[in-house]
Amino acid sequence: MAVRTVGDGTTTVVREKPFSETFIGEWLTTTDHKKIGLMYMVTAFFFFLVGGMEALLIRAQLALPNGQVLDPETFNQMFTMHGTTMIFLFVMPMMSGFGNYVVPLMIGARDMAFPRMNAFGYWVLLFGGVFIELSFLFHSAPNGGWFMYAPLSLTKDACGVHAYKCTPGMNADFWILGTTMLGISSITGSLNFVVTMLKMRAPGMSINRMPLFCWMILVMSFLLLFALPSLTAASALLLLDRHFGTHFYGFAYGGDPVLWQHLFWSFGHPEVYILILPAFGMVSEILPVFSRKPIFGYTFIAWSGVAIGFLSFTVWAHHMFAVGLPPIAQAFFASSTSLIALPTAVKIFNWLATIFKGNLRFRAPMLFALGFVGMFLIGGLNGAALAVVPFDYQVTDSYFVVSHIHYVLFGGSVLAIFGGIFYWFPKMTGRMMNEKLAQLQFWVLMIGLNLAFFPMHLLGLLGMPRRVYTYPANMGWNELNLLSTIGAFLVGVGVMIFLINLVHSLKKGEKAPSDPWDAFTLEWDTASPPKKYNFLTIPIVRSRRPFYDKKNPEIADWKSVIH
Amino acid sequence: MRKPVFRGTKPLALTGVLLALSTILLAACGGSPSTLDPAGPIAGRESNVFWLLLIIAAIIFVGVEGMLIYSIFRFRERPDSPPAPQWHGNLKVEIIWTVLPAILLGVILFITIQGLFDVAKEPEGKTVEVTAYGHQWWWEFYYPDSKITTADSLVVPPNTWVKVKLFSNNVIHSFWVPQLTGKTDVVPGHDNVRTFKADKPGRYTGICAEYCGVQHANMRFDVVVTDNFDKFQTWQREQQAAAANPSSDLQAKGKQLYLDQCTTCHGIVGVLENYTGKEDPTVQCVNPEKQNGCLIGPDLTHFGSRKLIAGGVLENNVDQCQPGGDLSNCNLAKWLQDPQKVKPGNDMVIGQLSKDDIAALVAYLESLK
Numbered sequence: 062m063a064v065r066t067v068g069d070g071t072t073t074v075v076r077e078k079p080f081s082e083t084f085i086g087e088w089l090t091t092t093d094h095k096k097i098g099l100m101y102m103v104t105a106f107f108f109f110l111v112g113g114m115e116a117l118l119i120r121a122q123l124a125l126p127n128g129q130v131l132d133p134e135t136f137n138q139m140f141t142m143h144g145t146t147m148i149f150l151f152v153m154p155m156m157s158g159f160g161n162y163v164v165p166l167m168i169g170a171r172d173m174a175f176p177r178m179n180a181f182g183y184w185v186l187l188f189g190g191v192f193i194e195l196s197f198l199f200h201s202a203p204n205g206g207w208f209m210y211a212p213l214s215l216t217k218d219a220c221g222v223h224a225y226k227c228t229p230g231m232n233a234d235f236w237i238l239g240t241t242m243l244g245i246s247s248i249t250g251s252l253n254f255v256v257t258m259l260k261m262r263a264p265g266m267s268i269n270r271m272p273l274f275c276w277m278i279l280v281m282s283f284l285l286l287f288a289l290p291s292l293t294a295a296s297a298l299l300l301l302d303r304h305f306g307t308h309f310y311g312f313a314y315g316g317d318p319v320l321w322q323h324l325f326w327s328f329g330h331p332e333v334y335i336l337i338l339p340a341f342g343m344v345s346e347i348l349p350v351f352s353r354k355p356i357f358g359y360t361f362i363a364w365s366g367v368a369i370g371f372l373s374f375t376v377w378a379h380h381m382f383a384v385g386l387p388p389i390a391q392a393f394f395a396s397s398t399s400l401i402a403l404p405t406a407v408k409i410f411n412w413l414a415t416i417f418k419g420n421l422r423f424r425a426p427m428l429f430a431l432g433f434v435g436m437f438l439i440g441g442l443n444g445a446a447l448a449v450v451p452f453d454y455q456v457t458d459s460y461f462v463v464s465h466i467h468y469v470l471f472g473g474s475v476l477a478i479f480g481g482i483f484y485w486f487p488k489m490t491g492r493m494m495n496e497k498l499a500q501l502q503f504w505v506l507m508i509g510l511n512l513a514f515f516p517m518h519l520l521g522l523l524g525m526p527r528r529v530y531t532y533p534a535n536m537g538w539n540e541l542n543l544l545s546t547i548g549a550f551l552v553g554v555g556v557m558i559f560l561i562n563l564v565h566s567l568k569k570g571e572k573a574p575s576d577p578w579d580a581f582t583l584e585w586d587t588a589s590p591p592k593k594y595n596f597l598t599i600p601i602v603r604s605r606r607p608f609y610d611k612k613n614p615e616i617a618d619w620k621s622v623i624h
Numbered sequence: 625m626r627k628p629v630f631r632g633t634k635p636l637a638l639t640g641v642l643l644a645l646s647t648i649l650l651a652a653c654g655g656s657p658s659t660l661d662p663a664g665p666i667a668g669r670e671s672n673v674f675w676l677l678l679i680i681a682a683i684i685f686v687g688v689e690g691m692l693i694y695s696i697f698r699f700r701e702r703p704d705s706p707p708a709p710q711w712h713g714n715l716k717v718e719i720i721w722t723v724l725p726a727i728l729l730g731v732i733l734f735i736t737i738q739g740l741f742d743v744a745k746e747p748e749g750k751t752v753e754v755t756a757y758g759h760q761w762w763w764e765f766y767y768p769d770s771k772i773t774t775a776d777s778l779v780v781p782p783n784t785w786v787k788v789k790l791f792s793n794n795v796i797h798s799f800w801v802p803q804l805t806g807k808t809d810v811v812p813g814h815d816n817v818r819t820f821k822a823d824k825p826g827r828y829t830g831i832c833a834e835y836c837g838v839q840h841a842n843m844r845f846d847v848v849v850t851d852n853f854d855k856f857q858t859w860q861r862e863q864q865a866a867a868a869n870p871s872s873d874l875q876a877k878g879k880q881l882y883l884d885q886c887t888t889c890h891g892i893v894g895v896l897e898n899y900t901g902k903e904d905p906t907v908q909c910v911n912p913e914k915q916n917g918c919l920i921g922p923d924l925t926h927f928g929s930r931k932l933i934a935g936g937v938l939e940n941n942v943d944q945c946q947p948g949g950d951l952s953n954c955n956l957a958k959w960l961q962d963p964q965k966v967k968p969g970n971d972m973v974i975g976q977l978s979k980d981d982i983a984a985l986v987a988y989l990e991s992l993k
Contacts, residue, residue, distance in 0.1 A: 388744045399736075451673045
């Protein structure tokens with residue numbers, strides 16, 4: 062409250078603080094990319110906890126044969142919501158959050174290109190997310206699986222007289238409307254990223270000097286811009302089928318259920334790269350700093366990301382090998398899928414070369430980044446196996462696929478996200494996180510995730526289909542399911558350790574210097590946390606490691622390397 | 625700050641331990657419908673591909689994780705470490721590690737496409753044709769040559785190609801018999817076909833592998849491979865016969881109960897008036913306006929000869945269902961007592977039956993061999 066004394070002090074004017082300057086008002090009305098980024102991350106983490114609890118309920122039900130924890134309908138809602146929550150409400154907004162916070166700092170900008178649209182995107186995400194999860198209150202959570210296959214997702218009229226059991230309730234409507242809202246948020250966010258990175262880089266930061274994290278966010282943004290319309294269109298048609306009597310997907314009146322699959326997966330496959338590319342970016346930032354070396358093969362990592370981006374639009378039908386496409390079409394999609402493995406392999410080799418002969422410092426971000434490389438490799442290998450069509454016939458829609466997606470998304474994206482949090486936490490909050498707890502969390506997560514997800518490979522090979530709420534005791538699946546459940550709960554413990562660390566560090570963490578890791582990129586050349594305006598003067602960039610150059614003028618990159 | 629160094633290796637060691645552990649478990653898990661225990665050429669082809677892939681993947685896994693572990697051990701920062709070399713990349717190395725995996729992927733792709741066309745090949749010689757009709761949530765099998773319909777059990781001869789036409793008029797299902805063939809989806813409006821051959825007699829578990837609603841988990845079936853082709857033909861002739869007449873008062877009472885309560889959904893040849901068995905579902909059950917010949921429940925003419933009840937949720941344990949005996953372990957009695965408790969959400973609607981009524985129905989239905 063400002064008190065201004067006028068004249069000889071007889072009049073006192075009290076200036077009421079406007080709402081936008083109160084603590085709550087500041088967060089509600091902010092257009093600062095750092096605040097919005099943090100809000101994205103906190104929201105995403107909240108949904109991570111929600112999705113995690115859904116996962117634990119699923120695993121509790123499947124711990125023993127003929128489980129009685131959930132009834133079948135609730136179970137089906139749980140696995141649908143687990144997938145939907147983790148993909149749309151956790152990983153995507155979390156990556157947006159990192160991007161929002163870090164990208165402007167990395168490219169030496171003062172904010173995103175469209176700050177108000179940025180805030181709009183966040184609030185739409187929040188309401189969309191809350192909207193979807195509120196469906197639980199009506200016992201009408203979406204129950205058609207996260208890819209909502211038609212005609213199961215149709216209402217009674219549309220899916221034929223003989224199929225009484227499509228999804229007549231509001232369940233699928235929550236999903237359609239909710240994901241459409243999230244789509245709006247992602248489109249605004251992506252546009253913003255693209256324009257920011259193309260137009261607002263600091264002087265001297267040509268596009269091929271941009272940090273790799275920015276590159277990956279850029280590719281991710283383009284993927285979102287081109288992939289989301291397909292989902293929105295598919296959902297709009299589904300809504301019309303459900304409520305307005307059209308027959309795009311219902312076979313009885315001449316529609317085709319496979320149309321949904323093509324439309325959905327032509328969004329859905331780029332989507333999985335949307336979830337993993339920013340993780341590639343984070344790892345490409347963390348590994349060099351903690352190896353005391355520049356990233357090996359910058360150009361190859363950047364362009365393999367771009368190649369993945371393009372190729373990801375040509376592989377969608379590898380989710381549909383069992384649908385009965387003609388063999389020649391299957392051969393095409395098997396080929397494109399093999400091709401997309403190549404740029405991914407190139408990335409892994411470059412990361413290995415980055416740590417090779419480095420001086421490795423095993424702090425928490427590095428542990429998670431190394432864990433990422435080790436686990437993502439498994440997800441890559443079993444993913445490449447899924448492209449081998451004759452084998453895919455056996456394991457698609459079995460627990461093998463569940464294992465694959467979790468090695469990629471948990472062993473990949475989630476480990477990278479934790480690495481990113483430990484890496485940038487000092488910058489974001491001005492405090493260090495507790496290293497001991499972080500290491501403990503890492504090991505608990507590593508054991509937990511392998512215990513949870515490795516047995517799923519074997520379950521799939523042993524014939525266990527996915528999305529079953531129960532299984533008989535005589536199938537030989539009991540021990541592996543129990544192991545998997547134990548692993549899932551260990552993962553839960555790991556996340557609890559993180560929460561404790563988070564709360565503890567926010568309150569009592571050691572004060573962080575502006576550059577705790579002796580890092581290379583511009584975000585570390587600001588205060589911790591950065592001021593509202595980010596940089597007092599906009600830095601001038603002469604190489605890919607501008608902050609390294611500033612700290613080591615004699616051996617600066619721009620003196621020795623041409624780029 | 626120095627941190628314990630060797631920690632970074634444990635996840636990988638752990639994976640190795642897990643791998644070993646799981647192999648033991650895999651060996652211990654008897655009775656699974658395992659894709660790695662094939663009983664026919666299609667599944668055999670598919671499992672061969674798996675072993676080949678496993679070898680390739682294992683080599684890459686060991687190479688890459690080995691490199692990672694080596695670096696973690698070897699290159700930790702020590703107080704006396706010289707500054708790390710500031711390498712920015714090397715074009716030659718990049719080309720090598722792009723081309724090498726490309727060649728490997730090319731080889732795998734060759735295997736893929738070869739296998740893919742192999743599995744899709746039209747079978748030669750004698751074939752048995754069956755239409756598999758995916759209901760929510762059980763399987764019906766119609767044999768167009770002999771015009772017989774059965775449920776939950778697909779009976780086929782050994783060493784003969786079986787051509788399964790996959791039909792659904794509701795949602796998508798997926799036809800999967802892990803030991804005989806990989807999946808092919810049953811898509812409404814699409815004429816998908818799956819062929820397979822069984823090398824040896826036996827019972828093999830079939831599973832619906834595409835999420836199809838609330839009881840997706842309980843949509844199994846049996847592939848029963850007869851001892852030889854003659855036995856298969858004998859079985860077909862038995863199935864073509866009309867239902868056996870009741871041979872006791874109890875069975876006669878059961879027959880009457882069937883006529884009073886069950887005829888909206890279930891047909892029995894020779895008992896239900898104007899019913900001569902189900903007709904080809906791909907003809908009868910397509911048009912949404914008229915589905916007269918398309919009864920919603922399974923045909924019961926030879927119920928007593930089946931091994932499973934209601935999409936495999938229960939075994940049809942005939943020996944526990946003897947008339948006059950204790951029916952407390954009889955699965956059919958359990959099912960008739962409260963089908964919604966056994967399989968919540970299924971189509972079976974039945975009024976509360978008395979103990980005597982259930983005994984009569986069980987006696988009658990199990991007599992329909």
